Amino acid sequence: MQKLEKISENNLISYLTKNFRRSPEQINALQESDAELIRIPGTDSVLAVTTDSIAEEIQSGLYDNLYLAGKMAVLANLSDLSAVGAKPLGLMLNETFNPGTCNGNIDLLQKGISDACLEANTFILGGDTNFSDKTQIGVTAIGIISDKKIITRKGCGPGDNLYSSGKLGSGNAFAFSKLLSDKQNSGFPFNPKCRIEEGQLIRKYASCCMDTSDGVIATLDQLMRINNLGFEVVSEMNDYLNSDVLELCKKNSLPAWLTLAGIHGEFELLFTIPEENTDLFISVANLINWEPVYLGKVTGEPSVILNINIVMTPLNTEKIRNLFSYVNFDIHEYLKELLIMDKTIEEHKEYENETCR
């Protein structure tokens, strides 16, 4: 059994909540759902609630304009509602401004927020405003599930098919272009889609679902720990990475799998469909003009295995997930360590090729 607590982020959550009582109306266990699922007394409906702040992303310069920060604050929360297939009722805003922020920047931030709401046909319901040195945007999203069918991060079985809601890698490619490369990449497009409609379909056919807000490998690792099962991503990266991502990797000699390893995700949904539901699911998906991206299979052994250049490569996902905190959140050290990991993998492959000969 791969323990959740081996991952520093999970460990922190366990520590913070160790003395909290859980609501008897709460359906999901700690860590096991992207949004909290609460029965609404006296009804058959279930409330889905999630909260997420944009803080470090502003301070690090990753979201260096407030329009993007506002848009992402909304999208990150809607992404969690998507992962449980909830219909949004609306969002609560918790904005912390530096008192020196000019009206122009506040307008940009609010426009990012309202554009993202408009795109998802949802609403800001209310909020609170605070002042501090550091700008920060907190959002809490509230959604509803009316038909009693629940999906969480837990529930897949060996042999289930693993899909993504869309092509992958753009979150980390954007972060690389913004923070780590020279100017020629800084225009890398980052426009995560809102997957609310897709999430409602996934809820009906899938056995588990989680969004890739922390990157694809972190998502697979978390699903592995929660389900005590593994994932074999048999598809080739050319088939499931975004074409812009592939181009950026080529141009910068960046190993493509690092766009799955980094912690700035693309806000797609990873989900598993039992074999017997797969044909029906795919045809219903096509009805809403959506083409889920096939990645691979759920396996009985808890491990994450990636097809890296046609070699099925088991990954040390614990090390990958803890790496950013291990390097004290130094983004340059982080990339350096990831590149060392890539080199080790490549050397290992050469060694295997040697012994095969």
Place this chain on the structure above:
Amino acid sequence: MQKLEKISENNLISYLTKNFRRSPEQINALQESDAELIRIPGTDSVLAVTTDSIAEEIQSGLYDNLYLAGKMAVLANLSDLSAVGAKPLGLMLNETFNPGTCNGNIDLLQKGISDACLEANTFILGGDTNFSDKTQIGVTAIGIISDKKIITRKGCGPGDNLYSSGKLGSGNAFAFSKLLSDKQNSGFPFNPKCRIEEGQLIRKYASCCMDTSDGVIATLDQLMRINNLGFEVVSEMNDYLNSDVLELCKKNSLPAWLTLAGIHGEFELLFTIPEENTDLFISVANLINWEPVYLGKVTGEPSVILNINIVMTPLNTEKIRNLFSYVNFDIHEYLKELLIMDKTIEEHKEYENETCR
């Protein structure tokens, strides 16, 4: 008509939300409810949602231990649910830590949060953790109203009786003792009560309700603007200020009404009961061992009139509410200006006495 926008805080809210669309399921208008009220599609229930962060209170040293900060973060939000008479379903946490915060302080904070939840028999449902220089605790509270009877800040009529859920002044007395006086007062007790049960009663009998989180005068001023009516507080302060508050004022020669004027409230509920409901309301309140505190009457003229030393004194509530931002959030200047206002009132009274003679 006293415009909402004359108050800088209201003005900021209008500015921030000017381009936001409102949900067709939202019952309350902007500013007109302590918690947002949203119809839950497919049910007869109404969701009540509110969000409030503790940020400035930590930075100013007002909440100089994290146990109190945690407790108040929960209580401030539950107070908003109380004001609409909702039953809490639970709370979402949004914690921002300084990376240097020691485990002992984190434990204190979490204990404040869980103690406040236990007291109100509610639960933390989930949350998000961020890191920044400045510690900040955001909470979003979610509650439910199942019986279709709604109360907001709007709806009182001339002649209605004005009550408070408990004795007043402790919020500002605490702030004075903490930030403005010498050490001898620093142990001033500040233990706001959770008014969830009372709120559910108020909802059934009252015509409007608002909590005093920003102080009593700010609350009356806001209700005045929203209802375009006035309030005459005929009761004497000795009868409705907390005895500890009266003692602190005496010891520090502080005019007692300033504990209603300051912006750090006591988290009681101010509400209005139509004359015809009053007897029944009071007897039902007594059944749960609760004694609402009588303050005065709703009047037809939009003004706030306080009984200051047996003289009915109209207050410039616009000036009082805008004062803290007017003095650039300098707490010492703020007190100085409030004392000048008090002196003007006293001189005016002497002048009136002169002319009466």
